[in-house]
Amino acid sequence: MDSQLNGKRTPVSILITEDDDGHAALIEWQLREAGVDNPMMRFCNGQEVWNFLTRCGSGPMRSTEDAYLMLLDLRMPIMDGLEVLRNVKADPVLKTLPVIMLTTTDDPQEIEACYRLGCNVYITKPVAFAQFAEALRRLGLILTIVQAPVVAGAGG
Amino acid sequence: MVRSALAGRRGRTLLWISTLLVIFAFIATALVFLFYQLELAAARGAAMARLQPITALKLQEIDRWRKDRHRDAYLLSVGPLFAETYAQWLTTRDAVQTERIRANLLAANIDNDYTNIILLDAAENERFRLYPERAAPQCRGTNALVTNALATGEIQFGDIERCVEGSPPQLVIAAPLTVAHQEGAEQVGVLLLYVDVQNKFYPLLQEWPLQTSSAETLLVERDGGDVLFLNDVRHAADTALSLRIPLSHNTAVPAVSVVLGNAGSLEGLDYRGVAVLADSGVVDGSPWRIVSKMDLAEVIAPINRRWPLYVGLGTGITLLAGSLIGLLFFAQRHTMYRQLYTVEHERAAALVQYETLLKSAGDAILLTDAAGVILQANARADSIYGYGPEHWRQLRWIDLTTDSTAEAAKMVEATLDSTGSYESIHRRCDGTSLPVEVTVARIELDGQTRTQAIVRDTTQRKQVERVQAQLLDELRIKNEELESILYAASHDLRSPLVNIQGFSKWLQIATDELRLIFAETAIPESTRQRMAPLMDERIPTALRFIQSGSARMDTLIAGILRLSRLGRAEVIPTIVDMDRLVAAMTTTFSYQMERSGATIVVEPLPSCFADPNQLAQLFSNLLDNALKYRDTGRNLLVKISGERVGAAVVYQVADNGIGIPDNQRNKIWEIFHRVAPSGEIAGEGLGLAICRRIVERNHGRIWVESEAGAGSRFYVQLPASVVA
Known part of the structure; x- marks a missing residue:
């Protein structure tokens, strides 16, 4: 999975934004199991990933050279997934960033809210392992196909 | 007031009566007068009817009498023997002839019709007198009669005359005595018959065929400008040939009238000036006229004698009418008094009611005049406003209000339709404010405008309303909190489960991997023996329980989540065509139905007013339950029916499944409750909880009737649609 920019292929980095360490581990394991070998970064809440994307704060910062794809949990402390999504989609630079919502609820109201805000895919985290694995396997498949654009500008 | 009105009414009634x-x-x-007049007319008619034949009779008698007299004269005059004898006697004076003449004349006067008979010669000298001792005066007319008789040879009938004052009236008939010769007839003399008018003629007139006190027959003729009465009248003495009435006197006098040529019946005045009924006629061949008359007084006397009858009749009619009026009056007065009594009674009752109402009313009732001066206040007004009964007289409506301008505006608006109500803040005597609801009515009392105000102290109601609103608010908040807690909890509860399940799976993968390594690797037997039960039994069993437990937990949480979601979902009610909804639903179940050998019967269903999506869920759950809890010993039969009950619709879903034991009937609605022991029949234990939630949110009711082993009937009551 690479992004073509300036004739050079750069791997798409997967931003896993998930407050639950277990979930994050499960997602990563499962993606790896599904054959996704892209670089992955983990953020513990919305604020962290927002800082990364907007190149603020003291943590790691987004590279303008790289392409990204974001897996976003809905319920998180400090800044929840919905707010991150809203901010991302309201930002003229960041709005091209593909966002995959990954959450425990299948509440139709929330699903609709996410799609309305511009999320690309919505995936329910199933408890049953087989289902979860299948969901992530499909996600992995998607990730191998998706050509994530490079997010260039400063953002935020 | 009532009494004086009553008196006035009585006075008016008396006047009326x-x-x-x-x-x-x-x-x-x-009426009586009319009757009397009719009687009079009838009596007149009857009298006239009697007078007319009498007149005719008298005329006939006079005529016959005159003819008799004429015949007497004629027989002597024309009879040749007498005339010849007389002619001879004139020359001879023979005694025998004298006697013959006398005998002839006596024979003619056999009835003493004549007072005397005289014979004249042709020179008009008297030659023979039948009764020489009796005077036979020759009156004015007699000589003319004699001359005419000699000249014409005709019998001349004289008139009644009185030649000498005091002598009786007489009438002379002059008949020429003619002897026929060869050379012609010769008048040898004249026969004069002196008719005894007094004794032989007048009685004819006086004779009256009826018993009467006033009737008489008059004989009259015209004499120059007068009417001359020829006979003695009944009601005056010596009138014959002396009583005269000038023709110009009065035509109402029958004698005048008849002389002037108007014979016939007449009512008028007689010679005395007395009212009479008369009938008159003309005596043929003479100037004589007769009048038969009768005093009106005599005619009407019998009727007048009946005066007590008339008076009685009049009095009777008046009394009868009077008593009828009286009867009517008393009947009316009775009714009136009864009405008055009723009215008075009702008034008194109404007054008592009104006073009781005023006293016991839970609201203040105030009466003000147009200027807002308080005229009346009830006891409740005292307690609400805190004024004493003696204060009210000095108070005005604005003294009770806090914002008099706003209050006045409200009152004007409320009384636009004569009565209305508004809410306001009033002021108590002690200055504290008083929330009130005022109902005002504009009333007219004795031509003056009054305002009646019913003031309700709404302090308590306001408090209750405030508390209610507060409670409702709290309840809403609590409900929202509960929903969000439920939602968040179920949401957050799933997170660890994802881990438990996810990592247990990884653990299983890892264990499988270990088992492979364990099999491939050379390990001391003692170690292998120690590890084998762990690898083959303990770890897989633990993982199995972890996984099944977490799966169960996931189901429960999903259930809670669904239920909470239902609580938050908006209800959009509409008119639901239940026939279509149920038909569509049974189609989705048809595969399951067919496979389990079930039959479903759907009767025509009334429509209702609810959220169609939720209703589909509701009936789907019920049908699902029917399938789940069917009796495997027989084919399932589900019957869906419905009927309208008042403003609601009740649907019934009946099955012949395993039924519900009595002790579980109330628990089936609880969340996660399951009738069958866990594992026997798959289910979340959520279906009926959801059903109840849906029905409640759609303002309905759900209940069940069941017999364990026979089947269940679920009833769903929902608001009926306005149409259908």
Whole structure:
């Protein structure tokens, strides 16, 4: 999975934004199991990933050279997934960033809210392992196909 | 007031009655008078009917009498023997002839019709007198008669005359005595018959065929400008040939009238000036006229004698009318008094009611005049406003209000339709404010405008309303909190489960991997023996329980989540065509139905007013339950029916499944409750909880009737649609 920019292929980095360490581990394991070998970064809440994307704060910062794809949990402390999504989609630079919502609820109201805000895919985290694995396997498949654009500008 | 009105009414009634009585008396008098007049007319008619034949009879008698007299004269005059004898006697004076003449004349006067008979010669000298001792005066007319008789040779009938004052009236007939010769007839003399008018003629007239006290027959003729009465009248002495009435006197006098040529019946005045009924006629061949008359007084006397009858009749009619009026009056007065009594009674009752109402009313009732001065206040007003009964007289409506301008505006608006109500803040005597609801009515009392205000102290109601609103608010908040807690909890509860399940799976993968390594690797037997039960039994069993437990937990949480979601979902009610909804639903179940050998019967269903999506869920759950809890010993039969009950619709879903034991009937609605022991029949234990939630949110009711082993009937009651 690479992004073509300036004739050079750069791997798409997967931003896993998930407050639950277990979930994050499960997602990563499962993606790896599904054959996704892209670089992955983990953020513990919305604020962290927002800082990364907007190149603020003291943590790691987004590279303008790289392409990204974001897996976003809905319920998180400090800044929840919905707010991150809203901010991302309201930002003229960041709005091209593909966002995959990954959450425990299948509440139709929330699903609709996410799609309305511009999320690309919505995936329910199933408890049953087989289902979860299948969901992530499909996600992995998607990730191998998706050509994530490079997010260039400063953002935020 | 009522008494004086009553007295006034009584006075008016009396006036009315007396007026009516007078009118009736008049009418009665008029009627009696009319009757009397009719009687009079009838009596007149009857009298006239008697007078007319009498007149005719008298005329006939006079005529016959005159003819008799004429015949007497004629027989002597024309008979040749007598004339010849007389002619000879004139020359001879023979005694025998004298006697023959006498005998002839005596024979002619056999009835003493004549007072005397005289014979004249042709020179008009008297030659023979039948009764020489009797005077036979020759009156004015006699000589003319004699001359005419000699000249014409005709019998001349004289008139009644009185030649000498005091002598009786007489009438002379002159008949020429003619002897025929060869050379012609010769008048040898004249026979004069002196008719005894007094004794032989007048009695003819006086004879009256009826018993009467005033009737008589008059014989009259015209004498120059007068009417001359020829006979003695009944009601005056010595009138014959002396009583005269000038023709110009009065045509109402029958004698005048007849002489002037108007024979016939007449009512008029007689010679005395007395009212009479008369009938008159003309005696043929003479100037004589007769009048038969009768005093009106005599005619009407019998009727007048009946005066007590008339008076009695009049009085009777008046009394009858009077008593009828009286009867009516008393009947009316009775009714009136009864009405008055009723009215008075009701008034008194109403007054008592009104006073009781005023006293016991839970609201203040105030009466003000147009200027807002308080005229009346009830006891409740005292307690609400805190004024004493003696204060009210000095108070005005604005003294009770806090914002008099706003209050006045409200009152004007409320009384636009004569009555209305508004809410306001009033002021108590002690200055504290008083929330009130005022109902005002504009009323007219004795031509003056009054305002009646019913003031309700709404302090308590306001408090209750405030508390209620607060409670409702709290309840809403609590409900929202509960929903969000439920939602968040179920949401957050799933997170660890994802881990438990996810990592247990990884653990299983890892264990499988270990088992492979364990099999491939050379390990001391003692170690292998120790590890084998762990690898083959303990770890897989633990993982199995972890996984099944977490799966169960996931189901429960999903259930809670669904239920909470239902609580938050908006209800959009509409008219639901249940026939279509149920038909569509049974189609989705058809595969399951067919496979389990079930039959479903759907009767025509009334429509209802609810959220169609939720209703589909509801019936789907019920049908699902029917399938789940069917009796495997027989084919399932589900029947869906419905009927309208008042403003609601009740649907029934009946099955012949395993039924519900009595002790579980109330628990089936609880969340996660399951009738069958866990594992026997798959289910979340959520279906009926959801059903109840849906029905409640759609303002309905759900209940069940069941017999364990026989089947269940679920009833769903929902608001009926306005149409259908």
